[in-house]
Amino acid sequence: MHNLQIPHATTISALRARIRSWRADGLSVGFVPTMGALHQGHLALVQLAKAQCDRVVASIYVNPAQFAPGEDFEAYPRSVIEDSQKLTEARCDLVYLPTTEVIYPEGFATTISMTGPAAGLESAARPHFFNGVATVVAKLLNQVRPDVAVFGEKDYQQLLVIRQLARDLDLGVDIIAGETVRERDGLALSSRNAYLSADDRQRAGRLNQILKQCAAALADGQSIAQARQTAFEACLAGFDSVDYVEVRCATSLAELADGRLDTPARVLAAVRLGKTRLIDNCAATPS
Amino acid sequence: MHNLQIPHATTISALRARIRSWRADGLSVGFVPTMGALHQGHLALVQLAKAQCDRVVASIYVNPAQFAPGEDFEAYPRSVIEDSQKLTEARCDLVYLPTTEVIYPEGFATTISMTGPAAGLESAARPHFFNGVATVVAKLLNQVRPDVAVFGEKDYQQLLVIRQLARDLDLGVDIIAGETVRERDGLALSSRNAYLSADDRQRAGRLNQILKQCAAALADGQSIAQARQTAFEACLAGFDSVDYVEVRCATSLAELADGRLDTPARVLAAVRLGKTRLIDNCAATPS
Numbered sequence: 188m189h190n191l192q193i194p195h196a197t198t199i200s201a202l203r204a205r206i207r208s209w210r211a212d213g214l215s216v217g218f219v220p221t222m223g224a225l226h227q228g229h230l231a232l233v234q235l236a237k238a239q240c241d242r243v244v245a246s247i248y249v250n251p252a253q254f255a256p257g258e259d260f261e262a263y264p265r266s267v268i269e270d271s272q273k274l275t276e277a278r279c280d281l282v283y284l285p286t287t288e289v290i291y292p293e294g295f296a297t298t299i300s301m302t303g304p305a306a307g308l309e310s311a312a313r314p315h316f317f318n319g320v321a322t323v324v325a326k327l328l329n330q331v332r333p334d335v336a337v338f339g340e341k342d343y344q345q346l347l348v349i350r351q352l353a354r355d356l357d358l359g360v361d362i363i364a365g366e367t368v369r370e371r372d373g374l375a376l377s378s379r380n381a382y383l384s385a386d387d388r389q390r391a392g393r394l395n396q397i398l399k400q401c402a403a404a405l406a407d408g409q410s411i412a413q414a415r416q417t418a419f420e421a422c423l424a425g426f427d428s429v430d431y432v433e434v435r436c437a438t439s440l441a442e443l444a445d446g447r448l449d450t451p452a453r454v455l456a457a458v459r460l461g462k463t464r465l466i467d468n469c470a471a472t473p474s
Numbered sequence: 475m476h477n478l479q480i481p482h483a484t485t486i487s488a489l490r491a492r493i494r495s496w497r498a499d500g501l502s503v504g505f506v507p508t509m510g511a512l513h514q515g516h517l518a519l520v521q522l523a524k525a526q527c528d529r530v531v532a533s534i535y536v537n538p539a540q541f542a543p544g545e546d547f548e549a550y551p552r553s554v555i556e557d558s559q560k561l562t563e564a565r566c567d568l569v570y571l572p573t574t575e576v577i578y579p580e581g582f583a584t585t586i587s588m589t590g591p592a593a594g595l596e597s598a599a600r601p602h603f604f605n606g607v608a609t610v611v612a613k614l615l616n617q618v619r620p621d622v623a624v625f626g627e628k629d630y631q632q633l634l635v636i637r638q639l640a641r642d643l644d645l646g647v648d649i650i651a652g653e654t655v656r657e658r659d660g661l662a663l664s665s666r667n668a669y670l671s672a673d674d675r676q677r678a679g680r681l682n683q684i685l686k687q688c689a690a691a692l693a694d695g696q697s698i699a700q701a702r703q704t705a706f707e708a709c710l711a712g713f714d715s716v717d718y719v720e721v722r723c724a725t726s727l728a729e730l731a732d733g734r735l736d737t738p739a740r741v742l743a744a745v746r747l748g749k750t751r752l753i754d755n756c757a758a759t760p761s
Contacts, residue, residue, distance in 0.1 A: 199644060294726070296590030297608070297642035303583030321584070329616075329644040355584035357486060357616040439581070 224378035253319030540606030
């Protein structure tokens with residue numbers, strides 16, 4: 188199907204045959220699911236998986252179920268040949284390229300929905316997003332059955348949702364977090380950064396600075412409500428609109444009572460620049 | 475926790491340790507999930523699993539998520555000691571007895587919902603039933619990771635829902651159907667038959683006769699609507715109320731266009747006798 192010079196599988200049976208042969212040799216398996224349009228952030232996840240496991244599978248699949256009508260499913264950048272080459276250079280052992288017929292065969296009838304860490308934040312703007320993510324990730328994890336799967340902290344809420352999913356459905360996999368890779372000005376690498384105009388690209392780095400300033404204020408003992416409000420106003424001033432700026436529990440994403448921070452937290456934000464939606468987050472720890 | 479003389483596990487780690495040792499010996503594993511209150515129908519499922527696999531795990535867990543408020547969760551019969559003895563006599567190799575803390579730990583946040591074969595029939599009277607079933611069965615299948623899991627045809631819609639679930643979530647297990655075991659008068663064995671008064675027990679056998687007569691009429695070329703109507707009226711006459719009597723596609727449970735039967739079908743019914751709800755079904759094949 189794909190004229191690739193690197194090891195790849197497009198069907199579940201081919202994928203499982205390859206993994207079975209590794210398992211027969213006693214090798215451990217790491218997994219990095221992606222939607223392609225790979226950048227250095229994805230490749231760092233592959234390298235992290237490779238540091239923990241003997242063999243690494245990366246998947247490339249743009250999952251229609253996590254895009255709402257009017258979102259950028261059609262426009263989402265696709266570059267499977269270049270992506271596969273990058274993965275191989277990052278020492279990925281197998282590229283899994285399922286088609287939509289493989290992921291959602293005729294008559295597909297199952298939806299996984301999540302509460303807990305999936306509530307609020309991204310779900311407010313994208314109510315079906317985590318259902319789509321959870322369903323496809325459960326499938327991919329069951330197809331690969333890795334020892335370890337790596338997800339980026341860039342999508343911090345997604346990371347916690349997947350961790351909850353793996354625990355709740357007993358998927359038997361360790362979910363490992365990969366640190367966000369950033370441009371020099373702090374902008375988190377994202378496939379959607381390609382949508383930014385040159386002017387908006389100049390403004391985009393501000394988001395990370397605002398979040399870091401918020402975390403610093405929290406560490407200095409500023410109240411959660413005050414630190415959040417300052418960050419929110421800075422986002423309003425710096426971007427075209429603000430979906431949210433929140434300070435949440437770092438492990439559950441539960442809301443925190445106001446006052447001095449007394450537990451590890453995460454500052455999370457989503458803002459818009461033109462038609463592009465930027466999300467980012469950073470750790471905030473009590474002093 | 476349980477003072478049982480037979481091999482059992484109450485935690486996922488103990489369960490997986492036992493199964494890992496079997497896998498290391500190259501043995502295949504079959505699985506029979508139950509809610510206990512075991513009768514000969516359950517034991518036939520264990521025997522079927524044992525005929526297909528080297529080792530058999532049976533679970534006993536009364537799943538609160540598949541009971542609605544006002545249903546019989548509290549009253550559901552529990553007899554774990556006797557059940558475990560019966561399972562061992564049926565050559566079950568391991569009895570898995572998870573607690574609710576194991577199945578739904580604090581913070582559990584995931585629901586699996588199904589359309590397709592889950593639509594209508596049982597779902598009309600019990601709208602959350604198959605969500606509860608699908609979620610717990612996905613968990614149990616992921617905990618055990620068997621080669622084969624056996625479900626009884628008595629709960630025919632559940633069997634097809636589980637088959638769809640296993641396919642949709644790529645659970646990597648063959649779902650095998652076990653034939654319904656019946657009393658002499660045709661009544662399908664069910665843990666809930668214990669609720670029947672002596673008088674209602676006399677009437678209960680009629681359900682299977684009505685379904686068999688419906689299947690015979692369909693095989694004789696009677697129209698689906700006519701055969702169904704006759705069965706419906708017989709159920710109305712024979713029981714206190716009727717939830718449904720339906721003729722559906724045997725593989726998808728899709729509704730069938732009226733006319734002569736031209737595809738394998740299933741006649742399914744749910745009726746009530748006093749406070750007891752009886753369900754049953756039988757195959758109908760074109761002549």
